[in-house]
Amino acid sequence: MFFFAYFSPMFRNLYRKSFEYDQIIKLWLGPKLLIFLMDPRDVEIILSSNVYIDKSAEYRFFQPWLGNGLLISTGPKWRAHRKLIAPTFHLNVLKSFIDLFNANSRTVVERMRKEGDKEFDCHDYMSECTVEILLETAMGVSKSTQDRSGYEYAMAVMKMCDILHLRHTKVWLRPDWLFNLTKYGKDQIRLLEIIHGLTKKVIARKKQEYKSGKRNILHDTEQSSNAKTAKVTFGIFSRSRKKSVIYHAHCFQITSVEGLSFGQAAGLKDDLDVDDNDVGEKKRQAFLDLLMEAGQNGSVLTDEEVKEQVDTIMFEGHDTTAAASSFFLSVMGCHPDIQEKVIQELDEIFGDSDRPATFQDTLEMKYLERCLMETLRMYPPVPVIARTINTDLKLATGNYTIPAGATVIVTTFKMHRQPHIYPNPEVFNPDNFLPEKTANRHYYAFVPFSAGPRSCVGRKYAMLKLKIILSTIMRNFRVKSDIKESDFRLQADIILKRAEGFKIRLVPRKRAATTA
Numbered sequence: 001m002f003f004f005a006y007f008s009p010m011f012r013n014l015y016r017k018s019f020e021y022d023q024i025i026k027l028w029l030g031p032k033l034l035i036f037l038m039d040p041r042d043v044e045i046i047l048s049s050n051v052y053i054d055k056s057a058e059y060r061f062f063q064p065w066l067g068n069g070l071l072i073s074t075g076p077k078w079r080a081h082r083k084l085i086a087p088t089f090h091l092n093v094l095k096s097f098i099d100l101f102n103a104n105s106r107t108v109v110e111r112m113r114k115e116g117d118k119e120f121d122c123h124d125y126m127s128e129c130t131v132e133i134l135l136e137t138a139m140g141v142s143k144s145t146q147d148r149s150g151y152e153y154a155m156a157v158m159k160m161c162d163i164l165h166l167r168h169t170k171v172w173l174r175p176d177w178l179f180n181l182t183k184y185g186k187d188q189i190r191l192l193e194i195i196h197g198l199t200k201k202v203i204a205r206k207k208q209e210y211k212s213g214k215r216n217i218l219h220d221t222e223q224s225s226n227a228k229t230a231k232v233t234f235g236i237f238s239r240s241r242k243k244s245v246i247y248h249a250h251c252f253q254i255t256s257v258e259g260l261s262f263g264q265a266a267g268l269k270d271d272l273d274v275d276d277n278d279v280g281e282k283k284r285q286a287f288l289d290l291l292m293e294a295g296q297n298g299s300v301l302t303d304e305e306v307k308e309q310v311d312t313i314m315f316e317g318h319d320t321t322a323a324a325s326s327f328f329l330s331v332m333g334c335h336p337d338i339q340e341k342v343i344q345e346l347d348e349i350f351g352d353s354d355r356p357a358t359f360q361d362t363l364e365m366k367y368l369e370r371c372l373m374e375t376l377r378m379y380p381p382v383p384v385i386a387r388t389i390n391t392d393l394k395l396a397t398g399n400y401t402i403p404a405g406a407t408v409i410v411t412t413f414k415m416h417r418q419p420h421i422y423p424n425p426e427v428f429n430p431d432n433f434l435p436e437k438t439a440n441r442h443y444y445a446f447v448p449f450s451a452g453p454r455s456c457v458g459r460k461y462a463m464l465k466l467k468i469i470l471s472t473i474m475r476n477f478r479v480k481s482d483i484k485e486s487d488f489r490l491q492a493d494i495i496l497k498r499a500e501g502f503k504i505r506l507v508p509r510k511r512a513a514t515t516a
């Protein structure tokens with residue numbers, strides 16, 4: 001995930017050069033062998049594996065911040081914690097968050113309305129909004145007890161990412177003893193105080209609630225009936241296993257199910273894809289509630305482990321989504337014709353009503369979803385994924401074996417822009433995600449959330465939340481951009497961003513905010 005940073009100064013050259021190759025790049029950095037993969041058949045081998053799950057050494061810079069949380073841990077600890085945490089992001093749990101997604105989306109609409117017709121950076125708004133949503137949903141901290149610490153937290157995270165980026169790019173900042181002596185080392189201590197300050201506060205409050213006997217029970221509202229409707233309407237999976245023209249033996253043709261892909265290529269399944277009804281009443285707890293229970297008397301999780309997981313979810317859950325939503329808005333501003341289609345679809349769903357979005361509505365936002373997937377294709381918030389290989393790895397695309405000890409980098413950004421996979425890859429085209437297009441593509445040709453056993457645990461949460469935030473914004477504003485998409489300056493450090501900031505302007509479509 002953090003490898004782009006490595007190459008930042010030489011990134012442009014390397015990226016340009018990489019188009020001379022469309023499968024594998026091998027690079028020696030001193031004694032270190034790096035292998036870049038960009039063919040879906042090879043990517044499948046690594047991402048679908050239960051063996052090659054170890055993160056690369058560079059993730060260690062995150063340890064003071066995220067400890068040994070889900071993103072970094074490995075082996076039995078990772079397996080046990082993943083099994084514990086994944087059910088807290090299943091669809092039935094997420095559906096109970098819809099009211100909170102709506103309420104926070106309306107809040108951000110009203111905040112952004114104050115910008116008038118000025119150009120501004122929407123990322124700050126998206127960042128604060130996603131932190132507040134995480135606090136209210138996964139962490140179960142009610143709005144009434146929140147202060148501006150969400151904003152402070154988001155800003156501290158941004159600065160921490162800058163420091164980590166520097167540690168990846170400046171060799172002399174890599175050894176801890178030297179780093180600790182620098183200004184950046186001191187800044188890191190201060191920033192971690194803010195970041196951990198928030199997570200400690202959240203945990204302490206939850207513990208207090210637990211002591212006083214308060215438990216959060218998640219309620220199904222419209223959801224169970226909608227789940228049934230969704231099954232009737234969209235229950236048309238065709239699992240005919242035909243050979244694909246391009247990817248022989250590796251690709252099965254599958255009719256994609258619009259509205260239910262949750263950012264995943266059609267046909268890919270992981271531990272989040274249980275049937276809605278598989279998640280029984282007992283397991284239906286939000287993330288921190290479940291952790292609290294598991295942490296009782298340190299039986300399943302120690303206090304330190306609870307803190308590591310809270311820090312991990314707070315980071316992974318906010319910066320990625322803030323980047324995705326900011327790219328989406330930026331791109332809408334650059335393509336008025338596409339934006340009009342999104343607006344038309346929303347008008348068809350909501351008419352003149354200011355009512356909040358329901359789960360069923362999100363399933364009907366098919367064109368918006370295609371635009372979101374296309375945004376994640378062209379601007380994957382996590383542009384690369386890195387693994388350390390502990391046993392030799394035989395690739396699918398040729399007679400190559402990667403030796404144990406090498407670092408393998410899945411170059412999601414590059415793979416998503418391969419012309420033989422996506423014709424005209426530099427052009428934003430939501431039709432790339434029409435069912436007939438996805439049906440003929442290799443599953444692993446679209447992996448913004450990674451895939452397989454270590455795929456993003458928040459994938460469905462992210463897609464549902466993004467659809468509600470973005471549809472609420474587009475129901476209230478038209479987005480304009482004074483900068484052309486081809487002039488976006490991409491900065492690929494920890495999370496992919498626009499170096500110049502996510503500059504947009506908003507033109508109100510309605511005067512007042514939507515009502516609850």
Ligand code: HEM
Pocket residue numbers: 001070071072082138312313316317318320321324380381382384385386447448449450453454455456457458459461462
């Ligand atoms: C658009 C939004 C998001 C994108 C693009 C994204 C992408 C990713 C990717 C690519 C990975 C694999 C990283 C790697 O192997 O290095 C990952 C892992 C992870 N993500 Fe996300 N993510 C998003 C949102 C979220 C949200 C909302 C949450 C939680 C609320 C979350 C929690 C996690 C966690 C805990 C992991 C580690 C999983 C494991 O190793 O078992 N992510 N994400």
